[in-house]
Amino acid sequence: MKMKTILLGAAAAVALSACAARAERGADGHLNIIYWQAASILNPFLSGGTKDTEAASMVIEPLARYDEKGNMVPYLVDEIPTVANGGISEDLTTITWKLSPGILWSDGTPFTSADVVFTAEYCMHPEGGCQQETKFSGVTNVEALDDLTVKITFDSPKPFPYGPFVGVESPIIQAAQFANCIGADAPNCTAENFGPFGTGPFRVTEFKANDVVSYEANPNYRDPAKPAFATVTFKGGGDAASAARAVLETGEFDYAWNLQIDPTILTQMAAGGKGEVVSSFGTSVERLMVNLSNPSADLGDKRSTLEGGPHPFLTDPIVRTALSTAIDRNLLAEVGYGAAGKPTCNVLPAPAIYASTANDACLVQDIAAANAMLDGAGWARGSDGIRAKDGVRLSILYQTSTNAVRQDTQALVKQWWGEIGVETELKNIDAAVFFGGDQSSPDTYQKLFADIEMYTNNFAGTDPEAYMNSWTCGDIPTPANNWLGSNMPRYCNPEYDALAAQMGQTSALDDRAALAKAMNDLLMQEGAMIPLIHRGDVSAHSNTLQGVLMNSRDSELWNIADWSR
Amino acid sequence: MLNYTLRRLMFSIPVLLFISFIIFLILDLAPSDPTGNLPLTIPPEVREKIRESLGLGQPMPVRYYKWCVQFFVNEPLNIWDQYWGTCSFGCEDRLRVVSYVTRSPVVDLIVQRMPQTLWVVGMSYVVGILIAIPIGVISAYKQYSWFDQTGTFVSMVGFSVPPFFSGVLVIIIFSVQLGWFPSIYDTTLKVVSWDTFMLQVRQMVMPVMVLALQTTAQISRFMRASMLDNLNQDYVRTARAKGMKESVVLLVHVLRNSLIPVITVIALGIPAVFGGAIITEQVFKVNGIGQLLIIGIQGGDAPLVQTLTFIFAVMIVMANLVADIMYGILDPRIRYD
Numbered sequence: 001m002k003m004k005t006i007l008l009g010a011a012a013a014v015a016l017s018a019c020a021a022r023a024e025r026g027a028d029g030h031l032n033i034i035y036w037q038a039a040s041i042l043n044p045f046l047s048g049g050t051k052d053t054e055a056a057s058m059v060i061e062p063l064a065r066y067d068e069k070g071n072m073v074p075y076l077v078d079e080i081p082t083v084a085n086g087g088i089s090e091d092l093t094t095i096t097w098k099l100s101p102g103i104l105w106s107d108g109t110p111f112t113s114a115d116v117v118f119t120a121e122y123c124m125h126p127e128g129g130c131q132q133e134t135k136f137s138g139v140t141n142v143e144a145l146d147d148l149t150v151k152i153t154f155d156s157p158k159p160f161p162y163g164p165f166v167g168v169e170s171p172i173i174q175a176a177q178f179a180n181c182i183g184a185d186a187p188n189c190t191a192e193n194f195g196p197f198g199t200g201p202f203r204v205t206e207f208k209a210n211d212v213v214s215y216e217a218n219p220n221y222r223d224p225a226k227p228a229f230a231t232v233t234f235k236g237g238g239d240a241a242s243a244a245r246a247v248l249e250t251g252e253f254d255y256a257w258n259l260q261i262d263p264t265i266l267t268q269m270a271a272g273g274k275g276e277v278v279s280s281f282g283t284s285v286e287r288l289m290v291n292l293s294n295p296s297a298d299l300g301d302k303r304s305t306l307e308g309g310p311h312p313f314l315t316d317p318i319v320r321t322a323l324s325t326a327i328d329r330n331l332l333a334e335v336g337y338g339a340a341g342k343p344t345c346n347v348l349p350a351p352a353i354y355a356s357t358a359n360d361a362c363l364v365q366d367i368a369a370a371n372a373m374l375d376g377a378g379w380a381r382g383s384d385g386i387r388a389k390d391g392v393r394l395s396i397l398y399q400t401s402t403n404a405v406r407q408d409t410q411a412l413v414k415q416w417w418g419e420i421g422v423e424t425e426l427k428n429i430d431a432a433v434f435f436g437g438d439q440s441s442p443d444t445y446q447k448l449f450a451d452i453e454m455y456t457n458n459f460a461g462t463d464p465e466a467y468m469n470s471w472t473c474g475d476i477p478t479p480a481n482n483w484l485g486s487n488m489p490r491y492c493n494p495e496y497d498a499l500a501a502q503m504g505q506t507s508a509l510d511d512r513a514a515l516a517k518a519m520n521d522l523l524m525q526e527g528a529m530i531p532l533i534h535r536g537d538v539s540a541h542s543n544t545l546q547g548v549l550m551n552s553r554d555s556e557l558w559n560i561a562d563w564s565r
Numbered sequence: 566m567l568n569y570t571l572r573r574l575m576f577s578i579p580v581l582l583f584i585s586f587i588i589f590l591i592l593d594l595a596p597s598d599p600t601g602n603l604p605l606t607i608p609p610e611v612r613e614k615i616r617e618s619l620g621l622g623q624p625m626p627v628r629y630y631k632w633c634v635q636f637f638v639n640e641p642l643n644i645w646d647q648y649w650g651t652c653s654f655g656c657e658d659r660l661r662v663v664s665y666v667t668r669s670p671v672v673d674l675i676v677q678r679m680p681q682t683l684w685v686v687g688m689s690y691v692v693g694i695l696i697a698i699p700i701g702v703i704s705a706y707k708q709y710s711w712f713d714q715t716g717t718f719v720s721m722v723g724f725s726v727p728p729f730f731s732g733v734l735v736i737i738i739f740s741v742q743l744g745w746f747p748s749i750y751d752t753t754l755k756v757v758s759w760d761t762f763m764l765q766v767r768q769m770v771m772p773v774m775v776l777a778l779q780t781t782a783q784i785s786r787f788m789r790a791s792m793l794d795n796l797n798q799d800y801v802r803t804a805r806a807k808g809m810k811e812s813v814v815l816l817v818h819v820l821r822n823s824l825i826p827v828i829t830v831i832a833l834g835i836p837a838v839f840g841g842a843i844i845t846e847q848v849f850k851v852n853g854i855g856q857l858l859i860i861g862i863q864g865g866d867a868p869l870v871q872t873l874t875f876i877f878a879v880m881i882v883m884a885n886l887v888a889d890i891m892y893g894i895l896d897p898r899i900r901y902d
Contacts, residue, residue: 040667210667438597
C-alpha cells in the first residue's frame, strides 16, 4: 500500500515536472523553418510578398488576427469592436479599438496607441510606396483618444471596418523606432526594415536578406510561458521540392511552406513517415478569364478595350458555356494539385457563407452536351474539324504564366476543346512579365492581348466586398487608366454594378452574403470567367512539431507562440 | 611590360563604361517588373505608387546617370569612410545603390554573400585543379592506357551531366539514403571550434564535389592536350639523351612548359568563382552570389542585377589582363613591348 502511494506520488511528480517543463519559455530549443522563397525584408509595408509578411509575422503583430477558420481573434486588444459592444459607431463610420494594458515591445518599452497612430501615418504617407495601402482605404483619420484607445474614422459608412490593423498584412510597427523612416525615407532605414521591434513571440537576432533570418524568444512577450522555442531559423532558397525533402525525407527542417509540387511526388515523400503534409483552403481560385472585348492586333490602340468592339465569338454565351462544359475539373485537380485543389464552379468559393451552389453543374464534364450546344447554335465543323459560323472560326489564344502545373492544365484543356471543335493556341509568359505592370510590354495579364488567360487570384481575410468590386465597369483596364484595373474580362453590367453599390451600404452579414452570392452567380452565368480549381495552401511539418494550425486567411505562422515539440 | 599593362588598363575604362551602359539598356528594355511577384491582392494603383517610390518614373538616361554616380562615386567613398571610420563629403545623405526588393544597399548584400561563395565555389575550383593536373599528366604520359580511357570517360561525364541532376543525385544518396551530409547549407554557422569546423566541412562536401567534377573535367583535358604537345618536342628527346631521369624529364621539363597554357585557362576561370554557381547554389541552398543574381533577375531587381553583372564584367576584363601578363612572365619568348 505504502509502496503504491510512493510510486503514485513519484509518477505524479514526474507528470507535474513534465508539465512545468512544457510551460517554460524556450524549453523546446531550436525550430527550423524553410520557406523556399527567401525573405527579403521584414517590413511588410515595403514588401507585400507572402514570404516577407509571414517572416515578419513572428515579430510584429496586428491588433487582431484571423484564425484557421476565419474567425477574428483579439491579439493586442481584449475584444473585437462591434456595433453591439459600442466599438463601432451606429452610422458605421468609426471604429474604436481598446488596446490591452501592459503589453511591451521587445525592447522593453510600453506599447501604446501612439504606435498604432504612427503605423497608419507611415503607411498612408503618399511618398512611402506602402504596399498595404488598400488596408487603409477610406480612412480619413486615426487618432489616439488616450494611451490605450485608438479611434479610426472612415469617409463613408464601412460595413466591414476591419481593414486597418487586422490580419498579417497590417501589423503595428514601433513609433520610436521608425520615427525617421516616414515617407521617402522609408527605404533608407535598412536597420529598421531588417530588424523591427515587435510585440510578437520572437525577435530578430540576425537578418541576411534573401537568405536566412535568425530569431530568439522575445523576453518581453506578454505570455511568460511562451513561446516554447528558444530560437528559430527561417531559411530560404532552393525550390519547393527540396524544401519538402528537407522536412519529409531528411528531417533536417521542422516546417516547410508552400509545397506546390507534383502531388504524386509529395505523397511519395510523405510515405517516409518523418513528417506530415497539411493543407488549408482560403479563397484562391485558378480561373480562366474570358476576354469579352476584341483582342485583334488590327485594332491598334483600341485592342482589348470596350471601344474596340465585342469579341468575335466569346460574347456568344453558348460558346462560353460549351468551353466550360468540356473541361474535366476533377482531372485537372487530380493531375496538378492533389490535396491542394478542389474543382469549383465559383469565383467566390469561400468562406462557406458566401459560397454559392447554383453553378455546380459545371463539375461534370460533358463533351457530347458541349458539342450539341455548339451544333444547335449553328457553329458547324469545317473540313479541318474546327467550328465556324459566318466566317468566324473558333480559334482561341490561351495564355498564362510559366509554371509546370499551368502548362499541364493548358495541354489538357486544349485537348478537350479540340474534341468540341475549338482550335487552341497556347502561350506562356514569365511570371515577372505577365504579372508585371510594364506599360511597354504587350504580355501583361491586364492588357490581355489574347482570348483567354488563366491565373489565380484571391482576397485576404474574410470579407469579399473589395474583391467583388473588381468586376464593376469602372475597374476595366484601359489605355486611359494605364491598364490599371482588375476587371480582366472587361465585364460591364449595370445590374452587377448596382449589386456592388448595394453591398457597400449593407452591414448585416446575412444580407451581405446573399449579395455576394448573387454577384458570383451573375458572373458565372454570364460566363465572364470560367473557374477551374479552388486552390489550397500546402505545407509540411515534422512529426515532432505540435500545434501547427494551417491558416490560409492569415500568416501560416500566426500561432507560432503555441508551437512546441 | 609596365607600359603595356598601363595601356591595357586605360583602354579598359571606356570598355567597362560601355559594358555598364549596355547592361543597363538590356535590363531597362526587359519587360520584367519589380512589382510583378507581389500577391495579386495588391491592386494596380498601389503598384504604380510602389514603382514611383522606386524611382522608376524617371527617364532612362537620368536613371543611368544616377546609377553611375552611386556606383562609381558614392560606393567607393562609402568604402573609404567605413574603412577609416570617417565621414567625408556629406556621408549622411549619400545615395547608395539600393535594391528594389530588400531596400538595402546592394554592395552590402554582395559583401554578405562573398564568404559562402568563396568557400564553396573557390574551394571546388582549388580541389578541381589539384585533381585535374595529376590526371592530365598521367593520362598524357600513358596515352590510350586504361587510366587514360577512364579519365576520358569521367571527363565526358563531368562535362555532360548538369549540376541540377548530379546535385539532386548526391543529395538523394548521401543525405536521404545514407544521412551523412546535410542537404541544406547553413550560412549562419560560424567556425569557432573543431566541432563547428567539422560541420562546415560536412556541409561543404557535396556542393564542392559536384562543382569540382566540372572543373576537373575541363582542366584535366587541357592539361592532357598540353602535355601531349610537349612530350613529342625535340627538347624532351634531348633531355632523355642527356641521361636525365624520366621523373625529371616529365615533372621538371615537360610539366613546366605544359603548364603555361593551362595557367592561362585557370586564370580566365577565376571570375566564374566570384560569379558563384547559380544552379549548384540553388540546389544546396548555399545562397551565395549566384543565388543572389538569380533572385534579382526573377524579382525584376534591376539595381542588384546591374551591379552584380557589372562587377562580373570588371572581373572578366581584369582576369584577361592578368592572364596575358602571366603568359609574358611565364614564357620569356613572349614580350608585349
